[in-house]
Amino acid sequence: AQSVTQLDSHVSVSEGTPVLLRCNYSSSYSPSLFWYVQHPNKGLQLLLKYTSAATLVKGINGFEAEFKKSETSFHLTKPSAHMSDAAEYFCVVSDPSSGYALNFGKGTSLLVTP
Amino acid sequence: GAGVSQSPSNKVTEKGKDVELRCDPISGHTALYWYRQRLGQGLEFLIYFQGNSAPDKSGLPSDRFSAERTGESVSTLTIQRTQQEDSAVYLCASSFSGTSGIHEQFFGPGTRLTVL
Numbered sequence: 438a439q440s441v442t443q444l445d446s447h448v449s450v451s452e453g454t455p456v457l458l459r460c461n462y463s464s465s466y467s468p469s470l471f472w473y474v475q476h477p478n479k480g481l482q483l484l485l486k487y488t489s490a491a492t493l494v495k496g497i498n499g500f501e502a503e504f505k506k507s508e509t510s511f512h513l514t515k516p517s518a519h520m521s522d523a524a525e526y527f528c529v530v531s532d533p534s535s536g537y538a539l540n541f542g543k544g545t546s547l548l549v550t551p
Numbered sequence: 552g553a554g555v556s557q558s559p560s561n562k563v564t565e566k567g568k569d570v571e572l573r574c575d576p577i578s579g580h581t582a583l584y585w586y587r588q589r590l591g592q593g594l595e596f597l598i599y600f601q602g603n604s605a606p607d608k609s610g611l612p613s614d615r616f617s618a619e620r621t622g623e624s625v626s627t628l629t630i631q632r633t634q635q636e637d638s639a640v641y642l643c644a645s646s647f648s649g650t651s652g653i654h655e656q657f658f659g660p661g662t663r664l665t666v667l
Contacts (some may be wrong), residue, residue, distance in 0.1 A: 479633075480658050480659065480660045480661065481594075481642070481658040483655050483656075486655065503617065527593055527594070538584055538596040538599050538607070538610070539584070539586070539596065539644075539656060540585075540596065541593035541594040542593050543592060543593045544591075544592070544593050
């Protein structure tokens with residue numbers, strides 16, 4: 438079985454300050470981990486993915502995430518938030534047990550204030 | 552095509568009616584997935600097709616839900632005798648292969664289903 442827990446349902450940051458969105462996972466296999474972003478009335482977009490290569494993964498728009506097996510975490514970070522980063526962010530795990538269907542967390546809503 | 556397309560974009564139906572949702576995957580993608588997103592929630596996996604193999608139906612919430620796929624092309628998700636709890640956005644995704652976790656799943660824009 439596999440699952441993800443996003444530790445914060447809402448995160449609010451000021452523009453120009455760092456972003457940290459937290460995610461913990463569980464998997465009986467070596468999982469693939471993803472972060473997806475969903476802007477209002479837009480489709481899901483892949484930010485970055487981890488598939489057992491480098492543990493620090495760089496994605497689009499300045500986001501990155503670090504896979505920490507000992508902590509079963511895959512937190513998403515960005516050094517400096519931009520207003521356009523306001524969106525819903527989903528941490529996702531997949532493994533062979535589900536045919537690589539994606540198992541989504543409940544999401545974290547990121548608010549960026551001026 | 553340029554991306555995954557879904558139709559209709561919006562569907563309003565009355566409780567008890569049947570609905571059919573369509574997904575056109577990206578050409579060449581052998582894997583196709585259906586997900587459901589209820590208001591304020593993450594996505595729930597419904598069903599997965601990989602090439603000509605038998606689909607993985609483990610996520611379907613009840614026997615009112617079914618899906619078909621013709622070869623490696625169009626898929627339809629059918630919900631019979633719709634209930635109000637079926638109201639959600641239904642998302643389709645496709646990828647090159649479902650046999651490896653490294654292939655990105657590309658999502659369609661979704662069909663917003665409202666059951667009155």
